[in-house]
Each structure stands twice: as structure tokens, then as C-alpha cells.
Amino acid sequence: MTEKRTNQSIAFDKEKNFVSAVIYVYNDEERIGEFLQKINTVLRTNFENYQIICVNDASEDNSLAVIREIGKTITGTVINVVNMSFYQGVELSMNAGIDLSIGDFVFEFDNLVMDYGADLMMEVYNRCLSGFDIVNAAPKKCGHKSSRLFYRVFNRYSHNPHPLRTENFRILSRRAINRVHSVSRTIPYRKAVYANCGLKIATIVYNNDLSCLKAYGKETRYQRKEMAADSLILFTNVAYKMTILAAVFMMIATFGIGIYTLFSYVFEDVVSGYTSMMLVIVFGFFGVFVILAVIIKYLSMLMELVFSKQKYTIESVETLSE
Missing domain, CATH: 1.10.287 (Helix Hairpins)
Structure with missing residues (x-):
């Protein structure tokens, strides 16, 4: 009887909101398995209902096979895999995953570098519940010089109410997602659109380990340069x-x-x-x-x-x- 009450109490304490986690995957066979398990553990521990969406951006390694193997070991959870027809980059791929999500709140993971504790996910979620529609988790130290230069130029020549910076993941309310889609038919750079959507935004800065940085491949570097150039033209003067x-x-x-x-x-x-x-x-x-x-x-x-x-x-x- 005591054990039954304890289990009922644990279930009662879980969050009632339905959450979705959208994870961008491109040639991440070495990271996706552990990352997916950690994310699932946090969500299973804290939420009654959730879904995980892995967006496979035409990975050329065994990322998809690893995701399928992890999916066999996880029960009671909806895991969807969106397979892109060809490499389309992080922005379009994340848009596809977000469109498939049904959660009241949506976690965006476009970077599998987990240089933070799992409890940061719930800290970001709880900050969102306190009155913010978008909450970002940003590392204190940025290891890529090109990223620092881009954000310095972008923030100087744009009129964003919220300066942009390197972020690892974020959470959005369903209202924020609906607002962004009503503002723009296409979203070439999500962070800039989010910063101009008119809703309340917060950023939690955490101490990170630069040794966890991921090196980008040639195709990804090219895509990021193109996106940076397009963003500077579209969102700055x-x-x-x-x-x-x-x-x-x-x-x-x-x-x-x-x-x-x-x-x-x-x-x-x-x-x-x-x-x-x-x-x-x-x-x-x-x-x-x-x-x-x-x-x-x-x-x-x-x-x-x-x-x-x-x-x-x-x-x-x-x-x-x-």
C-alpha cells in the first residue's frame, strides 16, 4: 500500500503540460545516443506526457541507425524521426520538426553539445512558466571566433530589442510558435525572428566547458556562412x-x-x-x-x-x- 501511494505521489507531482523536444541531427552518431537518453530521462522524470522528435538532416553516417536502436529501448514515449530528403541545414530542418510538434511547450536542441547539467532543462522550463514565452540557455563562453564576430556585427547594425548571442538550446511556448508563424511565412533565421516577435524573452547563462565544442563539417560551415550573410542582409542595415x-x-x-x-x-x-x-x-x-x-x-x-x-x-x- 505504501509503495502504491508513493508511485501515485510521484505521478501526481509530474508536470501536466505536454512538451515536445525537437532535436537536430546531422552526422552525430557519436553523440546522439547518449544525448537522446539524457533528454528522455529528464522528460520522463518530470513530465507525464511528452514527445521527442529527431530531425535527421540526411546524415551520411549511422546516426539514424543509432536513433532506431535507442527507440527500441525506450517504452511509453513517442519518438518520431523526420528524415529530410537531402541536406537542408539546421534552420529548415528545425522548422520541419517544430511543425510536427504538438506540445504546449517545445524544447529546441539544434546542438548536441551537452556542456550543461540536465537540471538546466527544468530551470529553463520553470522560467518559461514564470511569464516568458521564449527562454534561451546560453553558454558563458563562446569558443568560435566567427560566431562572436557575427553577433557583434549583427547586434550593432540591427534594432533587435533582444541582442543575439550563442545559445545551446531554448524552450518556446505554443503562443510563441503561433506568433512567429503568423509573422513570417518562411523563417530563414529563427533566432532573429524570435527576438522580434514581441513576446517576453529571457536568457539563462550557464558556465560551460569549451572542451566539449563540436567541430563543424565543410558542408555545415558553408551553410552557416550563407545563413550569416542572408541574416545580415535581412535583419540588419x-x-x-x-x-x-x-x-x-x-x-x-x-x-x-x-x-x-x-x-x-x-x-x-x-x-x-x-x-x-x-x-x-x-x-x-x-x-x-x-x-x-x-x-x-x-x-x-x-x-x-x-x-x-x-x-x-x-x-x-x-x-x-x-
């Missing part, structure tokens, strides 16, 4: 400032060459018209090409976002256990 600076430089150079031409005409016997004209042409075309390059980039991105770019392409969805 960097491109606008570059265009203005190029135009001003072109005008000053042209004005200076004009003064030099007049000076040569007045004080010298022969005006070096050929040199002056060539300089004007060079500087003029340089400025025009810079401006055109930025405009073309804007137009190509708008065409992709509005007309041609698909949200994502899924090959199949598997249910491993239920």
Missing part, C-alpha cells in the same frame, strides 16, 4: 550602409578628380584628360557594381522567400515507439 558608403566614396572620388582636372587645365600646359577620364570610369563603375551587387542580392533573396523557396522537403516520418 549593414547592406544599406555599405551601399551608402560606396555611393559617397564614388561621389567624393569623382568630385576630387573633377577638381584635379580643372587645376591641371588652369595651371598646366597640357591636361591629362585620358588619365582623369579613366579614373572617373574606374571609380564610377566600381561604385555602380557594388550597389548593383547589393540590390541583386536583395532581389534574389526576396524571390526565394516569396516565390520559389520551399519551407523544407521531407522524405519520411518514422514513429519508433509509443
Whole structure:
């Protein structure tokens, strides 16, 4: 009788909210097994109902096989695997997983580096319950210099109410997910859209171990660079400032060459018209090409976002256990 009451008490103390955990997987066969087990342990201990969604971004290693093996050992839990048709990057893949989620709250894990204690998940969840729709877990130290440079430039030239930084995972309320989808048809950079959705956001900073950092593959590095460039153009005024600076430089150079031409005409016997004209042409075309390059980039991105770019392409969805 005592044991039965204890079990009923433990079940009663569990959270009633349904939560989803969306995990991005790309060539992570060495990490996904342990990561999935730890996440499942936290969720099983603290929540009555939950689901785990692994988004397999066309991994070329045995990541999918490892997930399937773990799925056989976990009972009483819904584990779905979203298999992307081809490599599409973390943003589109996470969008696919979030669209499949049904939880009142959704954990986003787009990084399998678990340099934090499992209790941090519940700290983030409890902060969300205290009145925040989005709560981020951010490492105190960032090991990638390129990431620090990107966020420094992004925050300087954007008008986000919440400065961006390196984050390891986050939780979103269902209201936040609905708000983001109502604001933008396509989400090229989730963090920037979240920061501008108008809802309350909090960030919990934790001490991390830099030795746990994961090295990115060539394809991932390229995708991250493309995303960084697109994000700077879409969400900051960097491109606008570059265009203005190029135009001003072109005008000053042209004005200076004009003064030099007049000076040569007045004080010298022969005006070096050929040199002056060539300089004007060079500087003029340089400025025009810079401006055109930025405009073309804007137009190509708008065409992709509005007309041609698909949200994502899924090959199949598997249910491993239920």
C-alpha cells in the first residue's frame, strides 16, 4: 500500500503540460545516443506526457541507425524521426520538426553539445512558466571566433530589442510558435525572428566547458556562412550602409578628380584628360557594381522567400515507439 501511494505521489507531482523536444541531427552518431537518453530521462522524470522528435538532416553516417536502436529501448514515449530528403541545414530542418510538434511547450536542441547539467532543462522550463514565452540557455563562453564576430556585427547594425548571442538550446511556448508563424511565412533565421516577435524573452547563462565544442563539417560551415550573410542582409542595415558608403566614396572620388582636372587645365600646359577620364570610369563603375551587387542580392533573396523557396522537403516520418 505504501509503495502504491508513493508511485501515485510521484505521478501526481509530474508536470501536466505536454512538451515536445525537437532535436537536430546531422552526422552525430557519436553523440546522439547518449544525448537522446539524457533528454528522455529528464522528460520522463518530470513530465507525464511528452514527445521527442529527431530531425535527421540526411546524415551520411549511422546516426539514424543509432536513433532506431535507442527507440527500441525506450517504452511509453513517442519518438518520431523526420528524415529530410537531402541536406537542408539546421534552420529548415528545425522548422520541419517544430511543425510536427504538438506540445504546449517545445524544447529546441539544434546542438548536441551537452556542456550543461540536465537540471538546466527544468530551470529553463520553470522560467518559461514564470511569464516568458521564449527562454534561451546560453553558454558563458563562446569558443568560435566567427560566431562572436557575427553577433557583434549583427547586434550593432540591427534594432533587435533582444541582442543575439550563442545559445545551446531554448524552450518556446505554443503562443510563441503561433506568433512567429503568423509573422513570417518562411523563417530563414529563427533566432532573429524570435527576438522580434514581441513576446517576453529571457536568457539563462550557464558556465560551460569549451572542451566539449563540436567541430563543424565543410558542408555545415558553408551553410552557416550563407545563413550569416542572408541574416545580415535581412535583419540588419549593414547592406544599406555599405551601399551608402560606396555611393559617397564614388561621389567624393569623382568630385576630387573633377577638381584635379580643372587645376591641371588652369595651371598646366597640357591636361591629362585620358588619365582623369579613366579614373572617373574606374571609380564610377566600381561604385555602380557594388550597389548593383547589393540590390541583386536583395532581389534574389526576396524571390526565394516569396516565390520559389520551399519551407523544407521531407522524405519520411518514422514513429519508433509509443
